[in-house]
Amino acid sequence: MSTAVKPHSTPNVRRRSSFLETESTSRSAMILTSAHSNRGGISRGGHSIGAYENSYKLEPEQKASSIRMEKVVKVTLEEHLTGREYKADDAGHLARTISDQIKQRAKKLGLPRYKFVCLVSIGPQDNASISLTSRCVWNLKVDTYAEYVFQNSSIYAVGLLYGLYCE
Numbered sequence: 001m002s003t004a005v006k007p008h009s010t011p012n013v014r015r016r017s018s019f020l021e022t023e024s025t026s027r028s029a030m031i032l033t034s035a036h037s038n039r040g041g042i043s044r045g046g047h048s049i050g051a052y053e054n055s056y057k058l059e060p061e062q063k064a065s066s067i068r069m070e071k072v073v074k075v076t077l078e079e080h081l082t083g084r085e086y087k088a089d090d091a092g093h094l095a096r097t098i099s100d101q102i103k104q105r106a107k108k109l110g111l112p113r114y115k116f117v118c119l120v121s122i123g124p125q126d127n128a129s130i131s132l133t134s135r136c137v138w139n140l141k142v143d144t145y146a147e148y149v150f151q152n153s154s155i156y157a158v159g160l161l162y163g164l165y166c167e
Contacts, residue, residue: 057113057167058167059141059142059165060111060112060113060114060142060165061112062110062111063142063144064109064111064114064142064143064144064163064165065144066144066145066146066163067146068109069106069109069144069145069146069161069163070146070147070148070161072102072105072106072109072146072161073102073118073146073147073148073159073160073161074148074150074159075105076098076101076102076105076159077098077120077148077150077157077159078150080094080097080098080101081098081122081150081152081155081157082152083152084152084154084155085154085155086122086123086124086125086154086155088124091122091123094122095120095121095122095157096120098120098122098157098159099118099119099120099159100118102116102118102120102159102161103116103117103118103161106118106161106163111163113165113166113167114163114164114165114166115163115164115165115166116161116162116163116164117136117161117162117164118159118160118161118162119132119134119158119159119160120157120158120159120160121157121158122155122156122157123155123156123157124154124155124156125151125152125153125154125155125156128156130156130158132158132160134160134162136162136164138164139164139165142165143162143163143164143165144162144163145160145161145162145163146160146161146163147159147160147161
């Protein structure tokens with residue numbers, strides 16, 4: 001006695017010839033179609049802006065200077081905090097504002113492919129102590145950081161600026 005296995009069949013169902021083929025035009029099919037339609041370069045707003053190739057630069061032409069970065073942090077902290085009294089309600093907003101301005105100024109240093117990460121901590125000057133720790137993947141050859149501590153009679157602030165080279 002033999003048992004034959006019958007193949008599973010579904011009536012009126014056509015097998016797709018490719019995984020890209022869909023039964024109806026879906027969003028993913030339209031995206032694939034539009035991605036392959038412009039092979040000559042990148043198009044933005046209907047205008048072709050040319051084709052880009054990877055440069056494979058593993059090291060920057062100009063390395064970030066921690067001295068120049070520290071000057072950016074120092075000048076920005078002193079501009080915003082000189083003569084200011086500590087107010088807990090304003091400290092968070094002020095730290096974000098200073099951090100954003102430090103990053104914008106760091107970008108103007110003219111270091112292509114560097115990503116800047118800035119941390120600013122502000123607190124009251126009443127015998128408080130602070131310990132800051134951070135970790136990241138680090139390349140000793142090209143990545144650097146700068147720090148500056150600002151203090152007056154009412155407020156302290158710590159500014160950290162990391163310059164990370166993106167290959």
